[in-house]
Amino acid sequence: MSLQQQTFLSAANADFVAELYARYRAEPASVDASWAAFFNDLRDDEKVLLGELRGASWAPRPSNKIVGSTYSDEPAKTPAKGAKTDGKATEAKAAPAPEQLRAATQDSLRALMLIRSHRVRGHLTANLDPLGLMQRAGNAELTPAYYGFTEADMDRPIFIDGVLGFETATLRQIMARLQATYCGTVGVEFMHIQSPEEKHWLQTRVESGALQSTLSKAQKTKLLQRLMAGEGFEKFLQVKFTGVKRFGLEGGETMIPALEAMIERGAELGLREIVVGMAHRGRLNVLTNILGKSFTAMFAEFQGTSAYPDSVQGSGDVKYHLGTSTDREFAGQTVHLTMNPNPSHLEWVNPVVVGRVRAKQQQFSGSHRTSDDARGQVAALLIHGDAAFAGQGIVPETLMLSELLGYRTGGSLHFVINNQVGFTTSPQYSRSGVYCTDVAKMVQAPILHVNGDDVEAVARCAVLAMEYRQQFNRDVVVDMVCYRRHGHNESDEPAFTQPQMYAAIKQHPTIFEVYSKQLIAEGSITAAEAEAVQKDFMSRMEKDFQAATTYKPNKADWLEGKWQGLEAAQRGEEALVPTGVALKTLQEVGKAISSVPDSFAINPKIAKQLEAKRAMIETGEGLDWATAEALAFGTLLLEDTHVRLSGQDVGRGTFSHRHAVLYDQNTEEKYRPLSNIRPEQAIFEVHDSPLSEAAVLGFDYGFSLAEPHALVCWEGQFGDFVNGAQIIIDQFIASSESKWLRMSGITLLLPHGYEGQGPEHSSCRIERFLQLCAEENWQVANCTTPANYFHILRRQMRRKFRKPLVLATPKSLLRHKLCVSKLAEFGPNTGFLRVIGDTTAGLQQGPRVKRVVLCSGKVYYDLFAAREAQKIDDVAIVRLEQFYPFPHKLLAQELARYPNADIVWCQEEPENQGGWQFVDRRIEAVLTELGGKVKRPVYVGRVPGAAPATGSLKRHNKEQEAIVNQALGAATATALAANG
Numbered sequence: 001m002s003l004q005q006q007t008f009l010s011a012a013n014a015d016f017v018a019e020l021y022a023r024y025r026a027e028p029a030s031v032d033a034s035w036a037a038f039f040n041d042l043r044d045d046e047k048v049l050l051g052e053l054r055g056a057s058w059a060p061r062p063s064n065k066i067v068g069s070t071y072s073d074e075p076a077k078t079p080a081k082g083a084k085t086d087g088k089a090t091e092a093k094a095a096p097a098p099e100q101l102r103a104a105t106q107d108s109l110r111a112l113m114l115i116r117s118h119r120v121r122g123h124l125t126a127n128l129d130p131l132g133l134m135q136r137a138g139n140a141e142l143t144p145a146y147y148g149f150t151e152a153d154m155d156r157p158i159f160i161d162g163v164l165g166f167e168t169a170t171l172r173q174i175m176a177r178l179q180a181t182y183c184g185t186v187g188v189e190f191m192h193i194q195s196p197e198e199k200h201w202l203q204t205r206v207e208s209g210a211l212q213s214t215l216s217k218a219q220k221t222k223l224l225q226r227l228m229a230g231e232g233f234e235k236f237l238q239v240k241f242t243g244v245k246r247f248g249l250e251g252g253e254t255m256i257p258a259l260e261a262m263i264e265r266g267a268e269l270g271l272r273e274i275v276v277g278m279a280h281r282g283r284l285n286v287l288t289n290i291l292g293k294s295f296t297a298m299f300a301e302f303q304g305t306s307a308y309p310d311s312v313q314g315s316g317d318v319k320y321h322l323g324t325s326t327d328r329e330f331a332g333q334t335v336h337l338t339m340n341p342n343p344s345h346l347e348w349v350n351p352v353v354v355g356r357v358r359a360k361q362q363q364f365s366g367s368h369r370t371s372d373d374a375r376g377q378v379a380a381l382l383i384h385g386d387a388a389f390a391g392q393g394i395v396p397e398t399l400m401l402s403e404l405l406g407y408r409t410g411g412s413l414h415f416v417i418n419n420q421v422g423f424t425t426s427p428q429y430s431r432s433g434v435y436c437t438d439v440a441k442m443v444q445a446p447i448l449h450v451n452g453d454d455v456e457a458v459a460r461c462a463v464l465a466m467e468y469r470q471q472f473n474r475d476v477v478v479d480m481v482c483y484r485r486h487g488h489n490e491s492d493e494p495a496f497t498q499p500q501m502y503a504a505i506k507q508h509p510t511i512f513e514v515y516s517k518q519l520i521a522e523g524s525i526t527a528a529e530a531e532a533v534q535k536d537f538m539s540r541m542e543k544d545f546q547a548a549t550t551y552k553p554n555k556a557d558w559l560e561g562k563w564q565g566l567e568a569a570q571r572g573e574e575a576l577v578p579t580g581v582a583l584k585t586l587q588e589v590g591k592a593i594s595s596v597p598d599s600f601a602i603n604p605k606i607a608k609q610l611e612a613k614r615a616m617i618e619t620g621e622g623l624d625w626a627t628a629e630a631l632a633f634g635t636l637l638l639e640d641t642h643v644r645l646s647g648q649d650v651g652r653g654t655f656s657h658r659h660a661v662l663y664d665q666n667t668e669e670k671y672r673p674l675s676n677i678r679p680e681q682a683i684f685e686v687h688d689s690p691l692s693e694a695a696v697l698g699f700d701y702g703f704s705l706a707e708p709h710a711l712v713c714w715e716g717q718f719g720d721f722v723n724g725a726q727i728i729i730d731q732f733i734a735s736s737e738s739k740w741l742r743m744s745g746i747t748l749l750l751p752h753g754y755e756g757q758g759p760e761h762s763s764c765r766i767e768r769f770l771q772l773c774a775e776e777n778w779q780v781a782n783c784t785t786p787a788n789y790f791h792i793l794r795r796q797m798r799r800k801f802r803k804p805l806v807l808a809t810p811k812s813l814l815r816h817k818l819c820v821s822k823l824a825e826f827g828p829n830t831g832f833l834r835v836i837g838d839t840t841a842g843l844q845q846g847p848r849v850k851r852v853v854l855c856s857g858k859v860y861y862d863l864f865a866a867r868e869a870q871k872i873d874d875v876a877i878v879r880l881e882q883f884y885p886f887p888h889k890l891l892a893q894e895l896a897r898y899p900n901a902d903i904v905w906c907q908e909e910p911e912n913q914g915g916w917q918f919v920d921r922r923i924e925a926v927l928t929e930l931g932g933k934v935k936r937p938v939y940v941g942r943v944p945g946a947a948p949a950t951g952s953l954k955r956h957n958k959e960q961e962a963i964v965n966q967a968l969g970a971a972t973a974t975a976l977a978a979n980g
Contacts, residue, residue, distance in 0.1 A: 123187025230256030249282035278383035355702025375410025387422020406687025452482030589634030590617030628786030693724035719750030719764025
């Protein structure tokens with residue numbers, strides 16, 4: 001609504017607006033476009049789903065009901081003209097005089113504006129806070145007086161043409177219906193949605209009473225029982241484990257029956273699997289009461305028993321970070337439920353869950369272009385805290401993925417446990433805006449705010465949310481406003497910071513008390529029946545508690561389902577994994593990646609690249625980095641291995657080297673050569689991602705958790721930018737196997753190398769990954785040949801286990817004339833070389849070599865070129881291709897060839913960065929084992945720096961020349977150390 005319209009929509013200007021409206025009804029083009037849009041919006045309810053005119057006023061309204069709901073009724077039918085409506089009949093009358101018509105039109109228009117204001121802003125006066133502390137300022141636009149009505153007008157019939165289910169209604173009737181619909185214990189936000197179909201669907205459902213429908217006695221009893229399960233579990237833990245941190249759900253227990261109702265409705269609508277992501281608040285309750293983890297197992301963990309068998313190695317994690325999976329039956333259908341493990345980093349599990357859901361949907365459909373059926377069979381349920389939903393940037397990053405081609409999952413279900421406090425911070429200090437959920441409007445998600453003490457309303461909102469998600473495959477939010485009965489944890493004193501809130505909480509009855517008294521008062525149950533519900537559940541708790549003293553987990557679930565056939569990795573250096581491919585197959589892939597259809601108008605520059613690529617394959621010489629990658633992907637595809645490549649500009653490649661997606665120069669039609677090798681090949685996905693590191697890497701990591709038989713690669717546009725996803729790396733990729741027994745084969749491709757492009761475009765901060773290396777948690781490598789790159793990618797999928805791979809990839813080496821491989825190096829009986837020795841012709845051998853320069857990555861080619869130019873023949877250059885797991889035995893074998901040589905470690909990065917501080921002691925251990933005169937390596941590289949590199953190209957070149965010359969020179973170890 002424009003500022004001009006807001007100014008005019010008041011009682012003083014009602015005549016003017018009514019006249020405008022009458023002109024609009026006669027001829028829409030006769031009024032200003034902004035007014036036409038406004039009047040059109042007022043009449044949205046008079047259109048069918050796709051915006052077509054519905055015809056005469058007596059024509060039947062379209063029904064948008066998803067039938068069969070347990071918690072909602074059919075939409076109210078619009079009474080026919082002349083039929084009785086709320087006891088009043090609309091009778092045919094003689095044609096009114098012009099003055100009467102004008103007054104009637106004005107009444108109708110003002111009533112419609114009043115109704116529309118409630119649709120837009122009614123939630124602002126809804127009764128959402130169980131504690132009654134929420135400040136709800138009045139809103140003049142929600143009062144009849146704002147539109148010129150007086151008390152004398154309250155009982156005059158007004159024609160509103162079927163809106164709210166009335167043909168004609170008094171203002172008193174209209175206000176009663178609006179208050180019940182939009183200003184009760186539910187506040188609905190949906191008018192920001194631009195889709196007429198979705199907005200009309202929601203409006204019809206809400207105004208037909210879907211959120212006020214009457215439940216049967218059996219339904220109410222079931223809600224009470226599930227409410228007792230939620231509340232009773234927390235009370236039992238509070239008694240048995242006083243003061244132990246569990247981040248209980250007290251004050252928000254209504255979520256338990258609501259989630260139960262939501263999932264049951266989903267099962268009725270075809271949902272067969274849900275992946276749940278949530279932080280620690282209420283997690284134990286959801287694990288037991290929703291996902292079905294046994295209370296006995298939970299009590300045993302409280303008593304100190306590990307969640308995993310004694311045979312399982314690893315650090316484990318606290319119980320409110322763990323996950324589980326199970327099958328449960330809802331509405332006669334089996335639904336598989338998975339809770340993703342999550343650290344205390346609130347909300348960072350969100351992209352992991354949706355990525356996992358995407359993989360599962362593809363498994364359901366057997367295609368990377370999942371059908372609507374697959375979207376409707378697997379869904380994400382994300383449970384949030386209010387402060388975290390508003391405050392964590394990963395929330396909007398994940399929301400932003402929801403409608404993107406390579407990342408969409410058909411909408412996530414969001415449930416906010418709105419405690420109205422974040423640790424010790426009140427809402428007025430933890431967010432800007434009215435609601436914690438305002439960020440969800442960026443994807444036009446409907447938001448259902450609901451009072452957590454109204455158990456039935458929360459359940460109805462949860463059901464409506466599920467119906468909307470299944471109907472439109474879009475995100476939807478339930479914001480349950482409740483409270484936190486204890487502090488941030490059970491040993492915290494919340495009155496230190498929120499004394500008034502906790503004084504109110506202390507006097508406030510529990511939700512079970514509230515709801516049981518309500519049911520007793522209305523005659524749905526007796527007091528004895530309510531007491532029996534409580535007694536039966538607590539008796540079960542005591543029985544399971546006693547059984548926990550002898551409970552021992554008998555298996556871990558990490559190698560089940562899609563992971564069957566894989567096994568835990570054995571510690572220690574592995575043998576060479578044969579990853580070579582028959583030359584005939586390599587040539588087949590090579591032909592496919594260097595060809596396009598005859599009708600495809602290819603860019604001339606790319607055509608030349610394809611010609612060069614074809615020549616590489618035919619001659620078997622000079623295969624570059626991009627060709628090696630394409631051969632790795634293509635051969636895996638022919639071996640029925642799904643390949644997914646995701647990241648910023650990965651289709652073309654940041655450095656215009658990959659061209660995995662080609663564009664017709666006339667039509668912009670896309671052609672993916674790797675998708676067109678054979679008709680029966682596996683799926684190849686390549687997705688240019690949004691400008692996000694955290695959400696996209698989290699998504700692809702989640703995908704790898706669910707699909708171990710896919711090579712999942714995420715590429716940083718520049719390796720430096722990976723630090724934008726550091727939490728995903730630290731909390732999930734580096735440690736999830738140790739903490740949660742969750743393997744992943746995610747591959748990180750991080751462009752790295754010092755070419756004078758400045759501190760933001762040089763380093764992938766490999767030192768950070770090396771610092772996290774332990775327990776063989778992942779692999780960190782910096783390859784120097786296309787063939788080695790080919791083999792390390794294939795090795796990811798040709799072992800019996802999965803480990804993340806952090807791979808520093810080149811920039812200038814993509815086109816370096818020496819950074820090439822022969823086709824034979826990709827063939828049978830070849831594999832990844834963790835150490836590459838020096839086999840240069842003319843080099844002195846064995847004892848005659850005075851120095852061995854150890855290095856990794858691009859600096860090798862600088863060292864090689866300088867050695868050739870200076871005709872040095874007594875310095876060997878040995879390449880460490882894999883940092884971790886450190887190849888101790890292989891390096892020892894290589895260095896043993898040079899018993900009289902000094903050992904130098906040369907790197908481009910500053911001394912406090914790169915690989916030096918990681919390899920220093922490891923190389924020393926190798927030298928000690930060899931027993932020669934040299935006991936320690938000497939460092940050559942840049943001095944320590946706060947920034948990764950200089951911003952001056954001239955200075956960079958000077959530094960690089962000094963490093964190379966120093967590494968190859970005859971300087972003493974003392975001088976080298978001093979310069980270092």
